[in-house]
Amino acid sequence: MEIVDVVKTFLPNERVISYEPIGNGHINSTFMIVTDKNKYSMQKINTNIFFNVEGLMSNIDKVTEHIKKKAIARGEDPHRATLNFLPNVETGKTYVLVDDQAYRMYEYIDYVFTIEKMEKPENFYSAGLGFGAFAKELSDFDAGQLVETIVNFHNTSSRYRDFKKAIEFNYNNRLDDIKKEVKFVKDRKYFMSLFVNKLENGDLPLRVTHNDTKINNILFDKETGAPATVIDLDTVMPGSYLYDFGDAIRSGATHAAEDERDLSIVDFDLGLYEQFTKGYLEACGDSLTPMEIKMLPYASIMLTLECGMRFLTDHLNGDTYFKVHRENHNLDRARTQFKLVDEMEHHIDDMTAIINKYAK
Secondary structure, three states, X not given: OOHHHHHHHHOOOOOEEEEEEEXXXXXXXXXXXXXXXXXXXXXXXXXXXXXXXXXXHHHHHHHHHHHHHHHHHOOOOHHHHXXXXXXXXXXXXXOEEEOOEEEEEEEOOOOEEOOOOOOOHHHHHHHXXXXXXXXXXXXXXXXXXXXXXXXXOOOHHHHHHHHHHHHHHOOOOOHHHOHHHHHHHHOOHHHOOHHHHHHHOOOOOOEEEOOOOOHHHEEEEOOOXXXXXXXXXXXXXXXXXXXXXXXXXXXXXXXXXXXXXXXXXXXXXXXXXXXXXXXXXXXXXXXXXXXXXXXXXXXXXXXXXXXXXXXXXXXXXXXXXXXXXXXXXXXXXXXXXXXXXXXXXXXXXXXXXXXXXXXX
């Protein structure tokens, strides 16, 4: 079905003037739709990854509705506070299935910008404010209402079991060349279950997590420069705030590319860590439990270690999950993550001091 025909299932009374691809997402295809009445964004959902579209959109609907109600109560514009998805005119659902493909539409948010690459430390502080505000808005939401759109996504114990299986089977005979990296992971086996166990026994509360806290998943207001809206909600599901904090640091508190081959330039920037921490805790620190605050310094290590372990597992399995563009690409990615882990471990006291400095 043509894009125009899909639009009609959401907007039967509006005429499409134009549409064009936008964004640089690696999973979904996004289009800007201009009609005779308004502008919208349309996305074709990648059902190879998100096969439970019903659950995915149910999560998003519940979370965005919660944020909108709070914005209205404060007298703010709910159309800028979060993404606003359109109901399909036939089903009332915020997606439509067409020829085994899933589509959704939401209001286009204007007068905003994204940051693809941090130009200055203050950008990371703003990101901390944005993701912290997202956590604050949902701190009173019952995360048990949500489903796991990707099962065991940040279950590090489960990821470690996958890693051990990859070692056991060694399908592509790569094990002999990566003994150092395998030892690095195995030496931290004790650490893998820390967050999982605390969630299971109730020491950590179950929270609504974004699970992709990169800086380009925030829309910033063009006039004020302040974070306006958190986007890319496909991986919103139950988990721990530690996941979002840790992954933001993993991806943002370094100047090296994720697949940097020259490990001598892979660094953990404590200054950037402080910038994000300051913004995050300024926005949501009063919503965190003492245990969440205590565990924040370890979140960065955990999420970076988990990511590196996943890259190494995929390397052992023959690069079946992550896209690779050169020989040993996943191995390079794993080594980069492990270098960051090593640096973070050496800075754990400094990281703890920064958390304590800004915790409320």
